Amino acid sequence: MGELLHYEDFPAGEVVTYGAYEVTAEEITGFAAQYDPQPFHLDEEAGRASILGGLCASGWHVCAMLNRMNVDSYLVRSAGMGSFGLEEVKWLRPVFVGDTLSIRRSTVERRISARRPEMGIIKFHWQMLNQDHELKLDARGFNLFKVRGHG
Amino acid sequence: MSWAYFEEFEPGRMDVFGSYHFERDEVIRFARAYDPQGFHLDDEAGLNSIFGRLAASGWHTTAGMMKCWSAHTFGLRSRRAEQGLALPEIGPSPGIEALEWPRPVYPGDTVTYSGEVLSKRLLASRPRWGLVSSRIVGVNQDSVKVLSFVSKLMVERRASGQVA
Numbered sequence: 001m002g003e004l005l006h007y008e009d010f011p012a013g014e015v016v017t018y019g020a021y022e023v024t025a026e027e028i029t030g031f032a033a034q035y036d037p038q039p040f041h042l043d044e045e046a047g048r049a050s051i052l053g054g055l056c057a058s059g060w061h062v063c064a065m066l067n068r069m070n071v072d073s074y075l076v077r078s079a080g081m082g083s084f085g086l087e088e089v090k091w092l093r094p095v096f097v098g099d100t101l102s103i104r105r106s107t108v109e110r111r112i113s114a115r116r117p118e119m120g121i122i123k124f125h126w127q128m129l130n131q132d133h134e135l136k137l138d139a140r141g142f143n144l145f146k147v148r149g150h151g
Numbered sequence: 152m153s154w155a156y157f158e159e160f161e162p163g164r165m166d167v168f169g170s171y172h173f174e175r176d177e178v179i180r181f182a183r184a185y186d187p188q189g190f191h192l193d194d195e196a197g198l199n200s201i202f203g204r205l206a207a208s209g210w211h212t213t214a215g216m217m218k219c220w221s222a223h224t225f226g227l228r229s230r231r232a233e234q235g236l237a238l239p240e241i242g243p244s245p246g247i248e249a250l251e252w253p254r255p256v257y258p259g260d261t262v263t264y265s266g267e268v269l270s271k272r273l274l275a276s277r278p279r280w281g282l283v284s285s286r287i288v289g290v291n292q293d294s295v296k297v298l299s300f301v302s303k304l305m306v307e308r309r310a311s312g313q314v315a
Contacts (some may be wrong), residue, residue, distance in 0.1 A: 084251060
């Protein structure tokens with residue numbers, strides 16, 4: 001592994017794609033049983049009977065999947081300082097068993113914190129697509145990275 | 152938040168959903184699956200991080216919220232059914248806004264989640280449903296806010312002439 005990614009390594013306007021997250025029934029129901037036990041997240045029949053059309057992942061689980069792909073792609077090799085949150089998350093289409101998910105990440109804007117010049121603030125736009133290029137989730141949020149040459 | 156028809160939701164109404172205790176083993180297990188960054192997995196990495204010590208993933212904080220919301224809301228639904236009242240459909244959420252993690256959650260913390268209805272509006276495209284927006288907040292045992300976001304929920308409207 002080379003040097004860690006810093007603020008300077010994320011130019012505004014850059015678009016990258018990454019991830020190949022395979023969604024299984026076991027994972028969907030496991031998360032749902034622990035954190036989001038609504039019937040359409042636990043049971044195929046209930047899923048089919050619902051407006052969602054099949055056994056599908058909790059929206060919060062889908063956010064966790066997005067995060068996992070972000071960590072694997074760039075956060076794990078970044079001089080990161082966390083995140084203060086997300087502007088918005090849109091759950092556009094259900095994530096079903098058998099979906100293979102990937103992320104298209106666009107760098108919307110970036111700036112160095114005025115109060116903390118060692119901290120760079122990057123705003124990303126993440127789009128989660130499945131293998132058929134169906135847009136499942138659309139989110140905008142912030143990642144914080146160290147600025148090179150500081151502390 | 153209630154299990155109620157769109158017409159019954161009033162801005163300002165507050166509900167406490169319940170509390171979630173963040174056990175260390177579960178914090179690490181969740182992080183390993185969904186947020187495998189050092190400061191969520193390892194004491195030394197946590198010590199050297201902006202969090203000061205090993206901290207839970209922010210997405211674990213939201214998952215704990217959903218557990219509490221589900222338990223609370225299903226309980227309300229059951230009680231409504233027991234009273235013989237009509238049960239509206241509460242639909243899946245189209246999304247959330249303004250999600251913030253103001254302070255970290257640490258292993259051993261207990262977070263209490265609550266929601267306050269902010270506003271509601273009809274949906275021109277879907278006449279059977281309305282949209283209710285609420286601010287959801289999580290505070291830890293020291294009353295420190297650890298989570299805040301605006302939720303959006305689709306709630307069935309009362310059919311005309313329908314009673315309770």
